[in-house]
Each structure stands twice: as C-alpha cells, then as structure tokens.
Amino acid sequence: MSVTDYVEQNQERFQAELFRLLEIPSVSTDPARQGEVARCAEEVAAQLRAAGLEGVEVKETGGHPLVYGQWLGAPGAPTVLIYGHYDVQPEDPVELWTSPPFVPTIRDGKVYARGATDDKGQVIAHVKAVEALMKAEGKLPVNVKFVIEGEEEIGSRNLAPFLEKNKELLKADVLVISDSAMFAPGKPSIVYGLRGLAYVQVELKGADSDLHSGVFGGAVPNPGFELCKLIAQLKDEDGRVTVPGFYDKVVDLSAQERSDYARLPFDNEEFRKELNVPGLSGEKGWTPLEQRSARPTLEINGMLCGWTGPGAKTVLPAKSMAKISCRLVPDQDPEEIARLLAEHIKKLCPPTVECEVMSLHGGKPWVTPREHPALECANRAVQTVFGEQALFVREGGSIPIVVDFQNILGLPGLLVGFGLNTENLHAPDEHFDLGNYQLGIRLSIELMRELATYKASRL
Numbered sequence: 001m002s003v004t005d006y007v008e009q010n011q012e013r014f015q016a017e018l019f020r021l022l023e024i025p026s027v028s029t030d031p032a033r034q035g036e037v038a039r040c041a042e043e044v045a046a047q048l049r050a051a052g053l054e055g056v057e058v059k060e061t062g063g064h065p066l067v068y069g070q071w072l073g074a075p076g077a078p079t080v081l082i083y084g085h086y087d088v089q090p091e092d093p094v095e096l097w098t099s100p101p102f103v104p105t106i107r108d109g110k111v112y113a114r115g116a117t118d119d120k121g122q123v124i125a126h127v128k129a130v131e132a133l134m135k136a137e138g139k140l141p142v143n144v145k146f147v148i149e150g151e152e153e154i155g156s157r158n159l160a161p162f163l164e165k166n167k168e169l170l171k172a173d174v175l176v177i178s179d180s181a182m183f184a185p186g187k188p189s190i191v192y193g194l195r196g197l198a199y200v201q202v203e204l205k206g207a208d209s210d211l212h213s214g215v216f217g218g219a220v221p222n223p224g225f226e227l228c229k230l231i232a233q234l235k236d237e238d239g240r241v242t243v244p245g246f247y248d249k250v251v252d253l254s255a256q257e258r259s260d261y262a263r264l265p266f267d268n269e270e271f272r273k274e275l276n277v278p279g280l281s282g283e284k285g286w287t288p289l290e291q292r293s294a295r296p297t298l299e300i301n302g303m304l305c306g307w308t309g310p311g312a313k314t315v316l317p318a319k320s321m322a323k324i325s326c327r328l329v330p331d332q333d334p335e336e337i338a339r340l341l342a343e344h345i346k347k348l349c350p351p352t353v354e355c356e357v358m359s360l361h362g363g364k365p366w367v368t369p370r371e372h373p374a375l376e377c378a379n380r381a382v383q384t385v386f387g388e389q390a391l392f393v394r395e396g397g398s399i400p401i402v403v404d405f406q407n408i409l410g411l412p413g414l415l416v417g418f419g420l421n422t423e424n425l426h427a428p429d430e431h432f433d434l435g436n437y438q439l440g441i442r443l444s445i446e447l448m449r450e451l452a453t454y455k456a457s458r459l
C-alpha cells in the first residue's frame with residue numbers, strides 16, 4: 001500500500017487518536033492538573049511507540065515531563081529533530097466555549113478543543129507521518145528524533161537545561177517545529193527568522209522631591225521635559241534609530257528575501273483599516289511587512305512622570321521614567337545594543353539632571369539563512385502537497401526556545417506550521433481544521449523525503 005493510501009485509509013483512526021490527547025486537560029500552569037499533564041505525556045509516549053519510534057521515554061525534567069522518541073535506522077541520512085508541546089493553556093473563561101473544551105467536537109470539518117491547534121494537532125501530525133511511512137514502507141527516509149515538552153505554555157523553564165544535558169542524544173542536522181500558523185488559509189508558510197529584543201528602563205532625576213511649578217518652574221530643570229527631548233532624538237526624520245553603531249551588525253535582506261516579501265498576500269491599506277490607525281509610519285525605504293519583521297526597531301513601551309491623576313496639579317516632577325525596547329535582527333547582539341543605547345542616552349542627557357539606564361531583558365534574534373538547503377527542501381515538500389510554492393516569512397516576535405536550539409545544539413531550523421491564526425489559540429473555542437491535519441501529515445511525510453536528499457550543512 002502506498003503511504004498516501006495509508007494516510008487516507010487511516011484518517012478516522014488518526015483523528016480518534018488526536019482526540020484522545022485533546023480529552024486530557026494538560027494545563028501546565030495549573031498545579032491541580034499535574035496528574036493530567038503526566039497522563040498526557042504517557043499518552044503521547046504511547047502514540048510515539050505505536051508509530052514505530054524507538055527509545056521512547058517520558059523524561060523527568062524537574063517540572064512537567066518531556067517525551068522523547070527516536071528512529072535511527074537511516075545511516076548516512078540526515079537527522080531531523082522535531083519539537084512540539086503537549087501542554088495547553090487554561091480553558092478559562094470556560095462559559096464562552098460552545099462545546100466543552102476537553103470534549104473534542106467536530107463542527108464544519110474542524111475539531112473544537114483546547115490544544116487542538118496549539119499544539120497537539122500539529123505535533124501529532126508528525127507522529128502519524130512517521131507511522132504511515134513505517135507501516136507502508138517499513139522505514140523512514142531520514143533519522144528522526146522527537147522532543148515533545150509539557151511546559152511550553154509556562155515558558156519552557158526546563159527545556160534549555162534538558163538540551164544542555166543531552167547534547168549527544170539530541171545531535172541532529174535540522175530542527176522542525178510545527179507550532180505556528182500558515183500565512184493565510186491554504187498558503188503554507190515557512191518561518192525562518194525571528195527578532196530578538198533589548199529592553200531598557202531610563203530614569204531621570206532632578207530635585208529630591210516634586211516642586212511647586214509656580215515657585216520653582218523656569219529655574220529648575222524638569223526631568224519630564226528632558227526625557228521627552230532625549231527620546232525625540234533617538235530616531236531621525238526617516239524613522240531610523242540614531243544610536244551610533246545600532247545598524248552596524250544588521251544583515252541586510254537579500255534580493256531573494258525582498259522578492260519573497262513582495263509575494264506575500266498583504267495589503268497595507270487593509271492592514272491600516274484593520275488596526276483603525278489614521279496612518280502607518282516606519283522606517284523609510286522598507287515596506288510595513290519588512291518593518292514588522294525584518295528591520296530592527298526602537299519603541300517606547302511606557303512612560304511615567306509627574307501628576308497623572310484627574311484634574312490639574314501644578315507640579316514640577318522630581319523624576320521621570322521610560323521603558324524603551326528594541327526589536328533586533330541578525331546579527332545584532334542584545335547586550336551590545338543595550339550598552340550602545342545606554343551610552344547614547346547618557347550622552348544626550350543634559351548635566352542638569354541625573355540619568356540612569358538599566359537593562360531589563362534581552363533575547364537574541366534568530367535566522368536560518370534563506371539560502372540554506374533545508375528551506376528549499378521544505379519548499380519542495382509544500383509544492384508536492386499544496387501544489388504551490390511555500391511562502392517564506394520572518395516573524396517580528398521572539399520564540400526563545402528556537403534560539404536555545406540554535407545556540408545549544410547548533411541546529412538550523414524551520415518553523416512549518418499548519419494551524420491558522422483564526423483558530424482561537426489561547427482563547428475560547430480553539431479549533432483545528434481537520435483538512436489541515438491531514439495535509440500536515442502529508443507535508444511531514446514529504447518533508448522527511450526531501451530532507452533525506454540534502455547534505456547537512458551546519459550553521
């Protein structure tokens with residue numbers, strides 16, 4: 001029997017087995033559900049074993065367990081590490097669900113249940129792909145390792161330590177994650193870049209206490225005003241950040257990447273209307289989509305100063321504070337950018353007020369080079385299953401675990417999601433399109449076939 005026939009004929013059972021996972025309330029943040037989380041790990045492990053994976057183990061982590069399984073019967077072929085998570089968000093507010101969150105219910109070709117699209121449906125599609133290949137062909141075209149954790153929704157606290165401790169076990173050539181959405185329905189996209197972050201807090205201090213603005217105003221410096229003047233100088237007329245050295249390590253988008261961006265189905269005016277903003281701004285020379293995901297930014301996240309309650313209070317504030325963060329792109333380094341930003345702010349600050357800059361939080365940007373052969377493999381797999389080219393996308397946010405996989409295991413990665421942003425993840429009535437479940441299984445099969453042909457090239 002061909003593998004496609006096998007997937008077709010086992011469609012109902014594959015759904016039933018997904019539903020078995022969806023029935024378990026593996027809410028990782030809820031201590032009362034610890035037993036359910038553990039039970040879900042066991043069920044994931046059972047499905048890995050049934051698929052023909054070996055060395056399947058529920059591994060203790062210090063928090064919720066993680067499920068590992070592998071198949072290494074393709075000597076000489078690349079090894080694909082597949083990551084996903086079996087834990088879910090809480091179901092609250094439960095009264096807003098049309099059907100109970102842990103009773104998988106099909107409506108309109110979609111299964112409604114907490115965790116359906118995030119991430120049980122997506123990760124288990126890869127497991128079913130392994131089963132289909134093992135049953136139909138007796139082997140896989142690549143070596144495969146699965147890491148399915150139970151703490152993604154609470155920040156993956158124990159994942160990086162697990163990767164550190166198990167470098168040898170987890171050795172692989174490429175990382176595949178399906179925990180994201182397609183760019184649009186029927187438009188599978190491959191995410192190959194994420195932005196990093198540098199976050200600082202700026203505090204200016206004038207007098208020891210707030211002063212009467214009538215008695216003292218004019219002679220005594222106003223930290224609120226100085227902060228505004230200072231922040232206004234951090235970007236120029238063209239929306240470019242003025243911090244010296246800020247752009248030095250930015251790797252410019254290649255011609256290929258800019259043409260990828262141009263192909264994305266995205267309308268600036270629709271985007272503007274959807275957000276109901278009077279106009280879009282941004283860095284000159286780059287499209288809104290590029291600005292949102294492939295260019296570094298500097299934004300004010302919050303400001304505090306003086307009297308902000310109702311009515312008037314004629315006060316000359318003693319202090320002002322702003323939280324400022326930069327989204328970073330490869331190869332900007334969060335520590336270096338925080339340092340450059342702090343130095344620049346201190347230089348701009350007049351000697352009439354005291355200035356302190358604290359670094360609050362940082363994260364590295366991530367990219368798999370666009371010309372990396374694994375991306376083309378994924379593109380061919382998408383073409384086989386969907387009949388059209390994949391969309392190549394960088395995302396504006398950060399996913400720290402992807403950076404961990406790159407830093408600790410040195411793995412290039414592909415984020416190949418087959419969920420949809422409209423599937424209410426983290427919200428009531430979360431659902432997953434069962435057609436996409438089926439396509440996801442087929443895509444995983446084709447991806448393994450394609451990845452078998454590429455020569456591992458390490459980043």
Ligand SMILES: [Zn+2]
Pocket residue numbers: 085118119152179
């Ligand atoms: Zn997720």
